[in-house]
Amino acid sequence: MQFADRLQPLQSNVFADMDNAKSRVKASGKQVIDLSLGSSDLPTDKFILEAIAEALNDTSTHGYSLFGSTLDFREAAAKWIKQRFGVIVDPETEVLPLIGSQEGTAHLPLALLNPNDFALLQDPGYPSHYGGIHMASGQVYGMPLLAENNFLPVFADIPSAVLAQSKMMVLSYPHNPTTATASLEFFQSAVEFCQHHNLALVHDFPYVDLVFDGSIQPSLLQADRDRQVSIEFFTMSKSYNMGGFRVGFAVGNRELIRALRQIKAVVDFNQYQGIMRGAIKALSGDRTSIDHVVDTFKTRRDVMIDALQAIGWQIPRPASTMYLWAKLPEVYAHDSVKFCLDLIAETGIALSPGAGFGKHGEGYVRFALVYPPEILRKAAMKIGQFLQTSSN
The missing domain is CATH 3.90.1150.10 (Aspartate Aminotransferase, domain 1)
Structure with a gap:
């Protein structure tokens, strides 16, 4: 075989x-x-589990969960984005539910890359980011993350020949594995770089809340408020201990959201609506x-x-x-x-x-x-x- x-x-x-x-x-x-x-x-917190448990007896939640049935969740995500980062997004065209953010980051390269196109990834970086590029038959250029640069990539060091074949850049801060954080100014420079080179800018943001000692990690969406090149991925796994429930969402450029939705449509439906109700409770709750x-x-x-x-x-x-x-x-x-x-x-x-x-x-x-x-x-x-x- x-x-x-x-x-x-x-x-x-x-x-x-x-x-x-x-x-x-x-x-x-x-x-x-x-x-x-x-x-x-x-x-997982009790108030989230109670919302999921209550849904089990609602037979309207037992069928397939298509995009139209996720409006409540998308609206909750859009409201959370506004409250958290002061960015207003359209829940109909700029928010997409995901079965965990890893689903989105793995599927997006299928919408962006043709065989042998390059993706610019962090090195070291999260392994599934690499896997998504390989699944799309793309090539990886690893942007070195070095301690002397505070584990931030140096965009000027990317070879011009690689840039000519590149379609996307993937970042993730706070960073797994190095634990590094990034400033709003860094994200602004990344947006400008990707605009100049016609790259989609992808930010995987699972550790949005896991910052210490009074620090606050900015969102990429704050650096690209018009969502010209950017898409950001969020998960309920870390902040709300919902890893096993597999729920996340993407927010960003409507063309990128539409392309990812097209890939998602031929791969899966959404998760159980009861899980989404639990996620809505989580996003709507206090800290x-x-x-x-x-x-x-x-x-x-x-x-x-x-x-x-x-x-x-x-x-x-x-x-x-x-x-x-x-x-x-x-x-x-x-x-x-x-x-x-x-x-x-x-x-x-x-x-x-x-x-x-x-x-x-x-x-x-x-x-x-x-x-x-x-x-x-x-x-x-x-x-x-x-x-x-x-x-x-």
Whole structure:
């Protein structure tokens, strides 16, 4: 049986290797503390679940959910955008419900790229962004994100030959995995660059609320108020702990929204209307539940930073996200995969190797702070023992 060439870059990755390693450790009977996946351990709030539960007995919610039946959700999303960022959008033409934002970011390249067109992605960056380009038979140009540039891409360094073949740029701040944030001025420069080079500007914005110490992350929509080149993706997974419910939405340029809607129409319907009712409740509520999420991950950040400092691993204190982005100890400085495989085999602690996020992620590992403080301290202690043994 023959398969499409586009499957080749999807067949193996370091995260599959990590999953196999976790399975081997679990099979041996050893406890695994999995800090490799950014899946929140916090529960969905009761008021959201109650709205979903109430819908179950409403038989009008049991059928297919077509675009027309999502108007209430689209209006709630548009109202949220206005309240949050002061940007007015049309819920009919500039908002599109999604089965999680990953669905949208993976499908949009199918609407924008012809075979061998380039997409400009962050390196390191979120792996599904790369997967969407490969599925569209496009080419990836990785924009290096370096510590000396505050993990922001330098647009002037993109080769002109690549730009001539490029159709889209994908950004995501607060950034996974580096935890970097971006200013409104940076987004304005990105908009100007993409306007000049006729690129669609895509911003994946899952960590809109997960910023700490009084910081506020601006929206791309504030830099492109007329939505000339921009589309932004939002999810209910991080702020509202609704990852398993798979609900998100896109907001932006009406032509980009229409193109994405055309792709979506031949791939899927929308999710269950009861889930959308829960999402409407979430978007319409106050910040009480969000503040709890932010405070929880801020506390975990501080606990883990302090615990790692105690074992001699100095890591910058991130201003955002649910992660730590840590430069590897010298003995493993150029092999993040080996470090993670050795660590889990010896201790049961699973981290994400930086190499899995792109070439410029090598030399780092990502911690996902998805356990309570006492477990994080235990993980740090085990890592300290592992590092002491490795350095001998």
